[in-house]
Amino acid sequence: MSKIVKVYFSPSNTTKKVVEQIASNFDDGSESYDLLNFNGEKEFPQDAITIVGMPVFAGRIPKSGRERLEKLKGNNTKAIAIANYGNAHVTDALLELTDLLKENNFDVIAAATTISHHSIFEGVALGRPDSADIEKIDDFSKKCIEKIKSGKSLESEIPGNRPYVDYKQLPFEIKCDETTCAFCYDCVSICPEKAIPDDDPISTNLDLCSRCTACISICGENARSFSGDAFEAKKPEFEKANSERKEVEFYL
Template identity: 30%
Template sequence: MTTKQAHLIYFSPTHTSKQVAEAIVRGTGITNVVTTNLTLQPAQELVLDESSLAVIAVPVYGGHVAPLALDRLNSLRGNNTPAVLVVVYGNRAYEKSLMELDFWAVEHGFKVIAGGTFIGEHSFSSEKYPVSAGRPNQDDLDKAMDFGRKIATKVETAADAERLYAVDVRSIRRPRQPFFPLFRFLRKVIALRKSGTPIPRTPWIPDESMCVHCGVCAENCPSGAIISGDELNVNADKCIKCCACVKSCSQQARVYDTPFVVLLSQCFERQKEPQILL
């Protein structure tokens, strides 16, 4: 079976999903690539045919596909289009996110022929409390490229679209999760919630003199929660806690110092590995 082009589709506020998706597409060897970046705005209505390969990558927030990502994906449709689904999570757990993305894809006319779960630096990660810091690393990206090569082989060896078989993403191998760190995390989360410790709703700037009002945080905010010229304020109703504003700030003026990051850093030090399904 011949694939005319690859459609690279991603929602990636802190660029982790973008890196993984790009590496997969490079691995396929397809040179005709159309990119749809849903991070800052929805795409125009688009229908992909069965001669295209869609590679769709999104981040996981709290064990689910980022809701804003799902909302922006709704402008896309497939027509029995082969699709590769990828979720990128911060080393804790992706829970049912891959199944959520699969449900969306099937409902929108895509045939899911491969799936992957990759690790990216957690949105809350900081220098003091690192959570999968630096992921995806080069090893992750090499694995993503190899995944792309395997996808290309699967497509090329299929006689036609009918014989390019779909996969059940529920059968993907789960990463190994040691029991005691998970138990400790759950116990501490329950204790934290019972304590009534306030959880910040948005990132903020502790020292306002550090903000130079360059507007980069507003430019990188996918939900429009920060307005250029009013960078000291964040609309809590719009903020999705992706921390793109924190990671893009050249002055390191903005922080998201949540007590959850301490638990994540302490309980999930052991690094998980990507898993794929073909």
């Protein structure tokens, strides 16, 4: 089988883990494109197999992740589309992802919505993906391998609506504890929106910030976190509303 190409936008590393879990079921070598860091043009050959993972931000794939993915083109290249979310709502994200891949000349052969621990509200989907999820993901991966061998494209209808739901900017603030911050500037370098000044990692331009959580996830000192009245008010409401377990879903 052809080389596996892993493509993901994964600010808190959860989408990356799902993509890597799928890739682990293939025997071939692989290469990776982390769209938090890679913002260039690339065309993939026809004989590659791409596994493309995007998180769900309020029912859409992230705007900056989309802009970077738009620069990656296929050559009738086989693709598996993954929308990874925190047990809340997928809405139009998977449909948007499959549409974009098709527009960029990828042959989408399968798609999935997978669930990971919520990156903003820590009380939602704790421990996901768990062993039951992994078992289902591995089974899906094996079905993808068979689908590729058959030469067939995606046959299932992907849920969602066109036009997609509008992008939504969350009102949550992000604080950085200056007494804890090590001034390593990792948050500055990883921010896809360039919302953290090069010379001041304590500050965050909330007008630019997409609340993607990359700066929070990468901070080894746990100095960065969500804060503010809007976040504190939403947290218990959101965690209660999304406490019921949702399951991974697959489309072949």
